[in-house]
Structures are given as structure tokens and as C-alpha cells.
Amino acid sequence: SQTIHQWPATLVQPVGSPLSLECTVEGTSNPNLYWYRQAAGRGLQLLFYSVGIGQISSEVPQNLSASRPQDRQFILSSKKLLLSDSGFYLCAWSVYTYNSPLHFGNGTRLTVT
Amino acid sequence: DQQVKQNSPSLSVQEGRISILNCDYTNSMFDYFLWYKKYPAEGPTFLISISSIKDKNEDGRFTVFLNKSAKHLSLHIVPSQPGDSAVYFCAASSNRDDKIIFGKGTRLHILP
Numbered sequence: 001s002q003t004i005h006q007w008p009a010t011l012v013q014p015v016g017s018p019l020s021l022e023c024t025v026e027g028t029s030n031p032n033l034y035w036y037r038q039a040a041g042r043g044l045q046l047l048f049y050s051v052g053i054g055q056i057s058s059e060v061p062q063n064l065s066a067s068r069p070q071d072r073q074f075i076l077s078s079k080k081l082l083l084s085d086s087g088f089y090l091c092a093w094s095v096y097t098y099n100s101p102l103h104f105g106n107g108t109r110l111t112v113t
Numbered sequence: 114d115q116q117v118k119q120n121s122p123s124l125s126v127q128e129g130r131i132s133i134l135n136c137d138y139t140n141s142m143f144d145y146f147l148w149y150k151k152y153p154a155e156g157p158t159f160l161i162s163i164s165s166i167k168d169k170n171e172d173g174r175f176t177v178f179l180n181k182s183a184k185h186l187s188l189h190i191v192p193s194q195p196g197d198s199a200v201y202f203c204a205a206s207s208n209r210d211d212k213i214i215f216g217k218g219t220r221l222h223i224l225p
Contacts, residue, residue: 006156032211034213036215041217042217043119043202043215043216043217043218044157044202044204044215044218045215046212046213046214046215049211049212051211057211057212059212088154090156090157092156094211094213098145098208099145099162099164099208101147101159101162102147102157102159102204102213103159104149104156104157104158105156106154106155106156107154107155107156109154
């Protein structure tokens with residue numbers, strides 16, 4: 001069966017520090033991969049998605065970036081965190097076909113201080 | 114511009130009664146719709162979906178209804194149980210891209 005791992009579960013970082021969140025999927029090949037953020041009162045905001053290695057589509061061009069170095073690995077990064085980057089970050093995957101639901105990881109609670 | 118709207122931030126329902134969660138969308142290209150349930154500090158869990166070729170899909174206590182002309186869908190939970198207390202997200206996608214867009218969510222409280 002397929003599983004998704006996301007870490008760390010919680011993170012407290014000072015403003016201006018770098019960020020690296022990692023997500024890996026097991027039990028499937030060539031998944032679509034997604035990063036979402038849930039900020040207070042704002043629902044689930046799509047940040048990035050990827051349909052293959054090295055292919056990244058950005059929905060929110062802020063100081064965040066994403067990379068997909070391997071088929072089942074998706075990394076969310078920032079060079080310098082802002083206070084507004086605080087939130088609950090969720091990685092998700094779906095089968096690379098249309099009409100396929102997303103399956104989410106357990107999320108990372110990021111607090112920028 | 115919000116393409117998927119859940120206009121009720123919260124909803125309280127008596128245990129055993131029907132819970133009805135509503136969702137509206139603006140993008141006429143959307144043709145696949147999903148509902149997710151989320152507990153605090155956890156990732157959302159997929160509940161049920163519906164394709165635009167249908168107007169109803171049922172799975173146990175959960176039924177999703179789609180009204181394409183009104184660009185409206187709803188999730189019915191019957192009977193409501195205490196464990197149903199959570200935030201429910203509506204989501205939509207189109208066959209033109211791989212994005213799935215979510216609403217802001219509705220917090221459902223099941224009252225004893």
C-alpha cells in the first residue's frame with residue numbers, strides 16, 4: 001500500500017533563517033506531488049505541484065521554492081523565512097491520472113518567530 | 114479570486130440528525146469534486162468524490178450531490194455521529210491541469 005511521510009512534525013524557526021521540509025511517498029511510481037499551506041482562516045492554499053522529476057509548477061511565487069530531486073521526493077524550501085510563512089504545511093500525492101483524489105501527509109506546523 | 118467557496122465557517126448539528134455542508138464554485142471548467150475531513154494537527158482525509166457526469170454519489174453515511182447548473186455541491190452526512198466533528202473541505206479540479214483547489218472549510222460540531 002502507499003504511504004506518505006512528511007517531516008518534521010513541528011518546527012520553530014527565527015525570521016530570516018532557511019527552511020527545508022521533506023516529503024517522500026512509498027508504494028507508487030511517478031505520483032503527482034503537491035505542497036499546500038493552511039494558514040489561519042485561509043483554508044488550504046496550493047503552493048506547488050509536480051507531475052514529474054524536475055517539473056515544478058508554482059502557484060504562490062513568494063519566498064518559497066520546491067524541488068523534486070527524485071520520483072517520490074518533494075522538498076519545500078526557503079532561503080529566508082518571513083513571519084507570514086508561519087502555518088501548517090501539507091504534502092500530498094495522487095496517482096498520475098485524471099479524477100484521482102489527493103492523499104495527504106500529517107503535516108508540518110511551522111512557527112516563524 | 115476564490116474559485117471554491119464554502120460560505121459557512123461553522124455548522125452545529127444534533128447527533129443522529131443530518132449534516133448538510135455546502136460548497137459553490139465559479140470555474141465552469143471544474144469537472145471533478147472532492148470532500149475531505151480534517152482533524153486538528155492532522156492531514157485531511159479523503160471522504161468522497163463525484164465526477165461531473167453524475168449528480169449523486171453515495172458511500173455509507175456520506176452522499177455528495179452535484180448541481181452543475183447552479184455550480185453547487187453539497188455533502189450530506191446521515192446520521193451524524195460525534196466522530197464527525199471536524200473541518201470539512203470541498204475541493205475541485207478540471208481535466209485541463211493537475212491542480213486541485215480547496216475551499217476554506219466548514220467546521221462541523223456534532224452536539225450530544
